[in-house]
Amino acid sequence: MFNVIITESEIWRYKFKMCLLAIYVGLYSHGVKADSTSxxxxxxxxxxxxxxxxxxxxxxxxxxxxxxxxxxxxxxxxxxxxxxxxxxxxxxxxxxxxxxxxxxxxxxxxxxxxxxxxxxxxxxxxxxxxxxxxxxxxxxxKYITPQTDFSLVHNQTIDIKGNNDGYRSANISGNGYIGLPSQMYGYFNWYYNNRTYQNTQSSNSAISTYYLQKNFDKYYVRAGKQNSLDYYAGAINSVISPSYNSFLTVGSQDNFSRETKQNGADVLTFFAMSEGSVDIERDGRVLLNRSSSVGKNEIDYRMLPSGYYPVEIIYFDKNGREIGRESQMINNVNYGNQGDNWHITAGKQLYDDSNILEVGVGHDMQGYYGNLLALAADNGKWTTDININKPLLFDEQVFQPTIGFRAGEKGIGGYASLAVGNSELGSITASYYQQDDVSDAYYTANSSSISYSRNFGANLVSYSYGRFYSSDYQQLQISRLFTGETFYANTSLGVKRQTNFGDGVYLNLTLSYKDSQTRLNIYNSSGDIAYSASYQKEWIDQFGSTTANIDYGHNKDNDSITLSAGRSGSLGELNTSVGFDRNNTQSSIYYRGGLSVSKYGVYPGRYNNSGSVLLVDTPANDGGSYYGFNVFGNPVKSGLIYSVPINSYKPIGYASVSNNNAEDIDMQIEVPVNVLKSHPGQVYYSKALVNINQIYSGFMRNKLGEPISGTLSNGEPVYRNGLFSFNSEKLIKDISLIHGDVNYKCDLTLKKDNGYVCIPL
Incomplete structure (x- = not known):
């Protein structure tokens, strides 16, 4: 007979842990996962x-x-x-x-x-x-002059393709902001494009834009060279955007404090007959190179330069052979409110070396926002652009009209656009530009477009029409979303008619699960049928996401298979692929990211449009495991320092922090910044404050799933059924369990069925 003496404190301790277990099992059995991030x-x-x-x-x-x-x-x-x-x-x-x-x-x-x-x-x-x-x-x-120092913020994009038959393509570009003392900074944009196919080769490279800018309390001075192809999306509020071989600008600080760097939801739409890629070109320069799939493809306007300009879309198959080209008009102009602003520019035009004087003014007139831009050259040529924009609301109907007036030495012209949205009547956008015979100082082409979409029951019906020069296109599409308990499917069936490309019918089907996606595309144009199928698997963690793809394509008598993998995280975006068809093997690599150089050191990060960077120094975890969270939407990892993009010309007190809590970690996060006014080219530093209060609980089991009892290395007991529970101020990778004469190593990073696997040492 044995007498077991149990103290009252031990009884209460046991009851407390059993209550914790009951709560946990209750949540688990009902499929509820509590987010413990604070x-x-x-x-x-x-x-x-x-x-x-x-x-x-x-x-x-x-x-x-x-x-x-x-x-x-x-x-x-x-x-x-x-x-x-x-x-x-x-x-x-x-x-x-x-x-x-x-x-x-x-x-x-x-x-x-x-x-x-x-x-x-x-x-x-x-x-x-x-x-x-x-x-x-x-x-x-408000025009605070913050202290600035020497530093560099640089962005780079690398896109390389090739095959075993001599095809090579390299599109490499970058831009940099050089931080300088006394509220000054320098900017430069460079590119290198090279393409080799069989016995032909084309190549061009340049430092297309560079300038030095000095910011004062209420105005700024900028001098250098400016190519309009280097304006980021949303930066232009006029259809006139000249390029300068050399220039000097004086303007108000309101040009930056209210500047909009992102345009709306407009997209460039094109149709491809085979798997491959497209070059988006203007004036012989590749603005963007993107992979294309069979049928309908779209490119977000935010990836394209700002302004109103024509582009040429050149289609290539996977082996670099050109298979077609077309022209489209890009209307990536931000007519919205940017506050009261002005600028005056004098310089030499890039293409004809004529002397130009440019004056621009933006003004808010009781809700009506207007932009004026006037351009005069020493050869007697001149042109102006005046546009007015005002959002209106009538009975829950949103109207966004824009009216523009053009004048020049040859005549007058104008343009108008309208966007109307209503949940019952649908949405419509329309634009008309008549300005091709206004001035030789800056040529702009005519174009017109209209699109309408409305829900009819569960179906979304959309129609679009566009015309540019002598080319036009029409598209009618019906889309429907099917939802299930664990998936949803999006189907789109459409027809299109396009000058020089004939008629076509396409079907796009996308089946999405929690972490995977399957696509099927079928396209019939002028009797030729092409189709493709792809499967994508995604893994999301605290530091970003990883994807793996397998694609199959068929066009005429050629079949192809492509395997690809990608990673999007703290260091930017990286994608690699290898493909096979009947005759060749293709491969590609794509990278897009950034880095900063300052007195704090050299640190990588994601692509940065603003030119300002916050270095986030995240404390390491002593337990041997890692944790992560997002700062301004950018993932950071414990024990490392990353360059996080932030907006320029903005005060920042505390960084915006979020956590996907992929590992269900209980953290309290604070990232103090206290930036008086962010400045292009500047690198700021912040030490993240992270408090962890993690509860580890569940059951310890061996490889066979049998419970193990004993004492953990931190002194906490493990009961006969394997139950344990303890708090920790750090993340623990593994812990030792002593069971009699046997020592076990228990992995606390992998949890399955509310249990952890322990392996004898």
């Missing part, structure tokens, strides 16, 4: 007007300076306010305290759902409810 200043979307800023408050910055305490929201008075006593205790300017309180009182907090940017008197106010921050800038002192 982020500083975060609130789930949809709860902002209930919790955010009303209990914990907002962090406030005034003219770039962080204020002590919080701004809180009063539910009864519906007013935001700050505690004046806290500011007096910190010797804060009483006048500024009064100004901040007056501004906060005039904010319609409920109307600003997740965040907004508004103007209160002479102040620009930016509210971010997700990060619980309010930034206030007095327009009289």
């Amino acid at each position: 982020l500083v200043f975060k609130t789930p979307p949809g709860f902002e007007n209930i919790n955010v800023g009303k209990a914990s408050g907002f962090l406030v910055t005034y003219n770039g300076n962080a204020l002590p305490g919080y701004a809180t929201y009063n539910l009864s008075t519906k007013i935001l306010s700050i505690d004046s006593r806290r500011y007096k205790e910190n010797a804060f300017n009483s006048k500024d305290v009064k100004n901040v309180n007056e501004i906060l009182k005039r904010i319609n907090f409920e109307k600003c759902e997740r965040g907004c940017e508004i103007q209160v008197d002479n102040n620009d106010v930016s509210i971010d409810k997700l990060n619980q921050t309010i930034s206030i800038f007095d327009k009289n002192s």
Whole structure:
């Protein structure tokens, strides 16, 4: 007979752990996975007007300076306010305290759902409810001159293709921002294109744009060389965008503080008869090279230069043989509100070396936003462009009209566009440009387009028409989405008619599961049938995503198979492929990423359009395992430093942090930044603050699935049924379990059926 004495504390400890286990098993059995990530200043979307800023408050910055305490929201008075006593205790300017309180009182907090940017008197106010921050800038002192230093932010794209029959293609490009003292920076854009097929070779390279810019309080000065092909999407608000061999510009800082770098949802649509690639060219220069699939293909306008210009689409098969070409018009102009701004440019035009004077003005006139651009050359040629844009709302119907007027030494012209959207009536967009005989100072072509889409029950019916020069196209498509418990399928059946390309019928079918996707494309044009099928598998982790693809294509009497793999993560995007057809073997590699060079060192990162970088230094985990999270949507990894793109000309108090919680890690994350005003070419540094409170619980089992009991290396017990539970302030890769005379090594990174596998040492 044995007498077992159990103390009361041990009984309570056992009951506590059994309660934890019961809760966990309950959640597990009902298929509920709780997200335990706790982020500083975060609130789930949809709860902002209930919790955010009303209990914990907002962090406030005034003219770039962080204020002590919080701004809180009063539910009864519906007013935001700050505690004046806290500011007096910190010797804060009483006048500024009064100004901040007056501004906060005039904010319609409920109307600003997740965040907004508004103007209160002479102040620009930016509210971010997700990060619980309010930034206030007095327009009289908003053009803050931040301290700048020597640094470099560079982006690069590498696209190389080839086969065993002598085909070689290389499209390599990059751009860089050179940070300099005294609020100065330099910019350059370069490219190298080379293509060899059989006995023909074409190659071109250049530093197409370079300039030096000095920022002052309210204006800037820029000088150098500018090719309009290097403007990023959304940067141009006129159909006129000349290129300069040399130039000098003086303009207002509002050109940058409100600049829009992303355009809308417009896409370039084209149809391919076989698997291969396309070159998007303008003036003999390759702007973009992309893989193409059978049938309908689309390229987002955000990948193309800003402006109104024609492009040539050149089709290649997988072995580099040119199989067709066509021309299309790109209308990648941002007519929207960019604030009051102006600029004056004098220089020599790139193509004819004529002397040019350019004047541009943008102005907000009580909701009507207008742009004026005038161009005059020393050879007597001149042209102007005036456009007006204003969004309108009538009975839940959204109208976005734009009207433009052109004039020049040869005549007058104009253009108009309209976008109308309604859930019941559908959406329509239309544009008409008549301006080909206006001026020789800057030539612009005519074009017209119209598109309409509407839901008829579960079917989405869309029609589009476009005309450019003597070429036109029409497309009619019916799409439907089928959903199941574990998948969804999207089908599109369409017909198209295109000048010089004939009529065609296409079918696209996409079947998507949680982490995989299957596609089938069929295209019939002028009696020729081509089809392709592909399968993609995706693995998502805390540091990005990995994909693997297998593609099959058939065109006429040729069949092809391609295997590819890709990775998108902290270092950018990388894709590789190898393919086979009846006669040849093809291969390709594509990389797109960035890096920064500064006093902190050289660090890689993702592609960066703004030229400003935040170095995020994430503390290492002592437990031998890794963790990760996203900063401004870019993944970072523990124990490493990465270059994270941030917007230029913006104040940043705390970085926006999110976590996909792929490993169900309980973390509290804070990334303080305190950037007074970000500047192109500058590299900023932040040490992430990460607190981990991870609960490890479940059952210890051997390879046969049998429970193992004993004592863990941290002193925690493992009961007879294998049950264990303990807290840790770090992530643990594996832990030792002592069972009698046998030592086990238990892997805590792999959990299956609420258990961990232990292997004897």
